[in-house]
Amino acid sequence: MGRFPSLGRVSLLAFALLASGPASPAGREADDFVVIVTRDTPLTPLDKETLARIFLRKKIFWDNGTAIAPVNLSASHPLRRLFSEQILGLDPEELDDYWNAQYFHGIFPPYVVASEEAMLRFVAQSPGAIGYVSACAVDQRVKALLWPPSANPARDPPRICPQK
Amino acid sequence: MQPMGAKTRRTGSGAVQQYRNQTIQPIRFGQHKPQHSARAGDDPTSPWEYHLGHGYRLGDSGVTLGGYASAEILRPSGRSWSFQAEDISLFVTAEKGRWRFFSETEVNDALSAGNGEAFGIRRARFDAERLHLDYTLAEELKFRIGKFLTPVGRWNLIHADPLVWTTSRPRVTAAPFAPHATGVMAFGDFNALDREWNYSLYAGGKNQLDMKKPDESLDSVYRDTFGVRVVNEMPGRFQMGASYAHFEQVEFFPGSRDLAELDFFWTRNRMELSGEFAYRWSAGKDDWGLYLQGVAPLPLPLGENVYAIGRYEAFQREDSSRLANRWVAGLAYRPLPPLVFKVEYSVGVDAGNSVSERIVEGSPEGFAASVAVLF
Numbered sequence: 001m002g003r004f005p006s007l008g009r010v011s012l013l014a015f016a017l018l019a020s021g022p023a024s025p026a027g028r029e030a031d032d033f034v035v036i037v038t039r040d041t042p043l044t045p046l047d048k049e050t051l052a053r054i055f056l057r058k059k060i061f062w063d064n065g066t067a068i069a070p071v072n073l074s075a076s077h078p079l080r081r082l083f084s085e086q087i088l089g090l091d092p093e094e095l096d097d098y099w100n101a102q103y104f105h106g107i108f109p110p111y112v113v114a115s116e117e118a119m120l121r122f123v124a125q126s127p128g129a130i131g132y133v134s135a136c137a138v139d140q141r142v143k144a145l146l147w148p149p150s151a152n153p154a155r156d157p158p159r160i161c162p163q164k
Numbered sequence: 165m166q167p168m169g170a171k172t173r174r175t176g177s178g179a180v181q182q183y184r185n186q187t188i189q190p191i192r193f194g195q196h197k198p199q200h201s202a203r204a205g206d207d208p209t210s211p212w213e214y215h216l217g218h219g220y221r222l223g224d225s226g227v228t229l230g231g232y233a234s235a236e237i238l239r240p241s242g243r244s245w246s247f248q249a250e251d252i253s254l255f256v257t258a259e260k261g262r263w264r265f266f267s268e269t270e271v272n273d274a275l276s277a278g279n280g281e282a283f284g285i286r287r288a289r290f291d292a293e294r295l296h297l298d299y300t301l302a303e304e305l306k307f308r309i310g311k312f313l314t315p316v317g318r319w320n321l322i323h324a325d326p327l328v329w330t331t332s333r334p335r336v337t338a339a340p341f342a343p344h345a346t347g348v349m350a351f352g353d354f355n356a357l358d359r360e361w362n363y364s365l366y367a368g369g370k371n372q373l374d375m376k377k378p379d380e381s382l383d384s385v386y387r388d389t390f391g392v393r394v395v396n397e398m399p400g401r402f403q404m405g406a407s408y409a410h411f412e413q414v415e416f417f418p419g420s421r422d423l424a425e426l427d428f429f430w431t432r433n434r435m436e437l438s439g440e441f442a443y444r445w446s447a448g449k450d451d452w453g454l455y456l457q458g459v460a461p462l463p464l465p466l467g468e469n470v471y472a473i474g475r476y477e478a479f480q481r482e483d484s485s486r487l488a489n490r491w492v493a494g495l496a497y498r499p500l501p502p503l504v505f506k507v508e509y510s511v512g513v514d515a516g517n518s519v520s521e522r523i524v525e526g527s528p529e530g531f532a533a534s535v536a537v538l539f
Contacts, residue, residue, distance in 0.1 A: 106266035
């Protein structure tokens with residue numbers, strides 16, 4: 001059973017940029033991603049620039065003062081690469097020098113988890129956390145802040161993640 | 165196994181690919197601990213983790229230990245060779261809410277040899293390179309107190325050996341000002357005019373915390389320092405910065421100095437261009453310097469991790485009528501992001517004045533090779 005119907009409980013923001021992601025050899029599941037936050041996080045609109053600042057550790061607090069805890073998938077994960085290219089405009093490797101320099105100043109890159117399920121668990125249980133998963137993997141444990149137009153529930157039928 | 169669709173840009177060795185695929189979790193988020201796991205790979209890994217280049221996180225304490233190390237072999241023109249375990253720097257980072265403590269303790273010349281000396285630790289010395297406490301009021305306004313890197317130019321702020329492409333350091337990035345300041349700073353990041361900016365405003369007393377500085381240090385004694393730096397950047401793409409500093413120089417032509425500096429950095433497809441220009445003025449005597457550096461990857465069998473580096477430097481000292489310059493050509497092999505092997509040769513003209521001989525120490529003529537790693 002797909003998890004898509006549960007999304008009716010969360011607020012969604014269309015994010016047109018995400019519609020143009022390149023197809024991945026891994027299949028359609030990597031074409032659409034959803035930005036997710038902990039359910040307790042107040043919903044505030046996030047634009048691409050703000051999202052980029054969060055994942056570059058430039059923006060470090062939510063509006064309510066909670067520390068933002070960005071979470072990444074591993075650098076080789078297709079969804080991480082898609083997210084990085086779409087939001088940051090860079091491959092993960094192109095940020096190696098940036099993170100080396102940040103480390104020299106005592107600032108660390110986002111936490112990294114090994115799978116989308118780990119991402120969901122981490123974000124669900126961690127106040128202030130923000131991450132991303134495939135559009136078809138999101139469920140009611142988290143809130144979705146951004147939603148690709150191609151996954152508009154009013155227009156598209158629910159899809160099931162191939163691996164689920 | 166590597167997921168389909170993943171790019172393998174650095175394919176020089178199996179170790180590289182293993183590094184790429186590993187799960188790095190270099191940050192601690194306090195209560196952000198997973199409590200359940202379903203199957204292997206679904207559970208974020210333990211907070212007690214070490215990964216090369218990202219330090220060792222001490223569980224939930226908020227403390228991370230790390231650092232970098234480097235060793236170099238120098239063969240300056242007309243002089244004998246020397247070996248130095250140049251730097252072993254230890255970082256301690258502690259975060260608690262809006263507070264962050266950071267220290268860098270450096271062991272310089274931990275092991276040295278050459279110039280007629282056998283291997284030994286005679287020249288080893290400890291320096292408190294950095295020691296500061298930060299408080300974040302907002303992203304746009306943070307405060308720092310302690311000893312910190314003087315925000316002048318790009319090189320000085322990333323001068324650690326694993327972060328730069330050459331063993332030598334352009335003179336203009338250290339000689340005209342104090343690389344460190346001890347005092348207070350306000351700094352922050354903000355977005356304006358559709359661009360990312362950061363700034364630093366600082367003021368300090370003496371630049372040194374150490375009771376005694378060795379003679380060969382680049383870090384001369386300065387006091388009554390204040391300055392500002394503004395940077396426009398797009399991480400991973402470009403950076404442009406401008407700095408101003410005022411200070412009192414205590415040694416070598418003591419007196420008041422003002423310094424203006426401009427710098428840029430651009431990178432695309434692993435090619436880089438960067439440069440800095442600084443002009444320092446005082447009553448009657450001015451000096452200036454610059455460097456321009458280019459870096460390009462080489463298509464060699466080792467993979468895509470070998471880079472060619474070329475640099476031109478010029479430095480006009482206030483006590484000399486002769487322009488000193490350097491041409492530096494080098495190669496760097498970077499099998500992993502935190503690890504780099506470097507070799508270079510430099511030629512040029514010195515200012516011919518021995519009064520400030522220490523100024524040329526950072527960029528001698530001749531051969532240099534080194535290895536450096538963030539750990």
